[in-house]
Amino acid sequence: MSTISNTEEGLRYLDEFRDPALARQLLETLHDQCDRLSQQRQKPLQIMEVCGGHTHSIFRYGLHDLLPDSIELVHGPGCPVCVLPKGVIDDCLRIATAPDTILASFGDALRVPGAKKSLLQARAEGADVRVVYSPLDALNLARQHPDKTVVFFALGFETTLPATALALQQARASSVDNFLVYSNHITILATIRAILQSPDMRLDGFLGPGHACMIIGTEVFRFVPERFGIPFVVAGFEPLDILQSITMIVNQHLNRAPALENQYTRVVRDHGNAVALQAITEVFEVRESFEWRGLGAIDQSGLRLRAAYRAFDAEHCFDLGQQKIPDPSHCQCGEVLKGVLKPSQCKLYSNQCTPEQPQGALMVSSEGACAAYYNYGVPRDQCA
Amino acid sequence: MCLGIPAQVKTISNEAAKLGIVEIAGVRREINLACVCKDAQSPTELVGCWVLVHVGFAMALIDEAEAELTLTLLNELGELQAETQGARL
Ligand code: SF4
Numbered sequence: 348m349s350t351i352s353n354t355e356e357g358l359r360y361l362d363e364f365r366d367p368a369l370a371r372q373l374l375e376t377l378h379d380q381c382d383r384l385s386q387q388r389q390k391p392l393q394i395m396e397v398c399g400g401h402t403h404s405i406f407r408y409g410l411h412d413l414l415p416d417s418i419e420l421v422h423g424p425g426c427p428v429c430v431l432p433k434g435v436i437d438d439c440l441r442i443a444t445a446p447d448t449i450l451a452s453f454g455d456a457l458r459v460p461g462a463k464k465s466l467l468q469a470r471a472e473g474a475d476v477r478v479v480y481s482p483l484d485a486l487n488l489a490r491q492h493p494d495k496t497v498v499f500f501a502l503g504f505e506t507t508l509p510a511t512a513l514a515l516q517q518a519r520a521s522s523v524d525n526f527l528v529y530s531n532h533i534t535i536l537a538t539i540r541a542i543l544q545s546p547d548m549r550l551d552g553f554l555g556p557g558h559a560c561m562i563i564g565t566e567v568f569r570f571v572p573e574r575f576g577i578p579f580v581v582a583g584f585e586p587l588d589i590l591q592s593i594t595m596i597v598n599q600h601l602n603r604a605p606a607l608e609n610q611y612t613r614v615v616r617d618h619g620n621a622v623a624l625q626a627i628t629e630v631f632e633v634r635e636s637f638e639w640r641g642l643g644a645i646d647q648s649g650l651r652l653r654a655a656y657r658a659f660d661a662e663h664c665f666d667l668g669q670q671k672i673p674d675p676s677h678c679q680c681g682e683v684l685k686g687v688l689k690p691s692q693c694k695l696y697s698n699q700c701t702p703e704q705p706q707g708a709l710m711v712s713s714e715g716a717c718a719a720y721y722n723y724g725v726p727r728d729q730c731a
Numbered sequence: 732m733c734l735g736i737p738a739q740v741k742t743i744s745n746e747a748a749k750l751g752i753v754e755i756a757g758v759r760r761e762i763n764l765a766c767v768c769k770d771a772q773s774p775t776e777l778v779g780c781w782v783l784v785h786v787g788f789a790m791a792l793i794d795e796a797e798a799e800l801t802l803t804l805l806n807e808l809g810e811l812q813a814e815t816q817g818a819r820l
Binding site: 361363364368369372373376453480481482483484503506507509510513558561562584587588591594610612613614615620622623626 | 735737763765766767768769783785786787788790791793794795797798800801802804805806808809810
């Protein structure tokens with residue numbers, strides 16, 4: 348999904364935050380600030396953009412090339428497609444090939460390679476796999492095909508979670524009995540906690556995930572500056588939003604005052620969206636642990652349907668093994684996800700792994716770090 | 732998936748179900764407005780408002796006053812930069 352809009356609609360809140368002249372001025376401010384900061388510290392500031400949407404914008408607008416050398420962006424694990432374990436795709440393949448079953452999900456999810464193939468490849472071989480824009484479209488498919496079971500392969504962070512919850516509430520209220528959900532939803536909050544607690548953590552700031560915070564609010568991240576002393580600025584997705592947010596983080600370093608700040612006030616409120624949160628709580632509960640591709644198991648990072656929604660839970664209707672299928676050893680997705688390697692340093696980047704023929708999920712979604720590097724022409728890093 | 736699309740609510744298509752029509756990049760689409768309707772409020776009050784759309788749902792009302800405030804702040808930062816070349820920042 349992109350935010351491209353050429354009509355009057357949408358322009359108002361997009362173009363104003365893309366003004367190139369203003370961006371240049373902000374960059375100058377940022378360069379000045381960084382010059383001052385370099386009198387206090389030698390090491391570059393490592394700032395993690397948690398969300399894949401930010402990674403996408405940073406590359407789309409070329410911000411990575413324009414930032415001062417003393418700012419190093421670390422691409423976070425915040426692309427829900429990229430952290431899907433291969434085993435999940437194979438579970439979905441099993442669902443899609445079951446008799447009288449339709450598997451529906453977002454386009455990106457259907458292109459992720461499983462152990463042998465992606466769901467779209469399975470479709471070419473005859474499985475009934477449908478691309479939907481919204482979980483509501485999947486629910487409507489179930490209404491239109493009462494003789495089939497429609498399984499919605501649900502994934503995403505807090506941003507897409509309320510949509511799945513509300514679709515399930517509707518399904519239950521209108522007693523649709525041929526609609527199932529395979530929940531692979533994950534929470535960004537648990538992930539950020541895990542990143543902060545990992546022993547090799549060396550971050551100096553977070554660009555907070557604006558759209559996850561739109562749902563869960565900003566207050567839940569107060570522990571980041573207060574317990575870990577690391578700036579956390581909730582950021583919007585337009586180039587000026589990102590530049591302003593980086594400026595705010597640098598300022599916090601200059602003043603030696605790490606804080607929780609919200610740059611994206613036009614969308615994000617302190618306590619999030621009450622209706623969405625209530626729907627999430629009613630439908631979902633936290634799993635003890637959830638396996639992430641490249642990162643391993645993260646405690647309390649996954650969500651499953653509550654017992655009240657068992658009749659809609661694909662995990663109870665299909666034998667889904669949560670089988671573990673390791674990535675081929677030549678893929679370096681794990682290192683890239685952890686920020687140890689840049690995408691352009693992966694051995695497969697741009698030769699064997701491209702968006703047309705992805706080897707890893709990071710090359711699939713436009714929000715994945717490898718796809719962002721590739722689509723915006725970052726060459727292979729020869730010295731790696 | 733996490734990128735939202737700003738859109739203006741054009742009409743309400745189903746008040747009870749809280750559905751409305753928005754236009755995104757020239758295409759009209761029905762979206763669910765439940766998350767931006769406060770309980771008592773009628774969805775018709777949302778006509779003309781800007782919302783952020785994610786996977787078929789309006790997930791936030793875009794606060795126009797806050798948007799202006801951010802832009803003012805950005806412009807001030809920019810102007811200050813242009814005038815003083817950063818000397819005062
Ligand atoms: S280039 Fe391909 S294989 Fe390498 S890390 Fe990226 S997605 Fe994985």
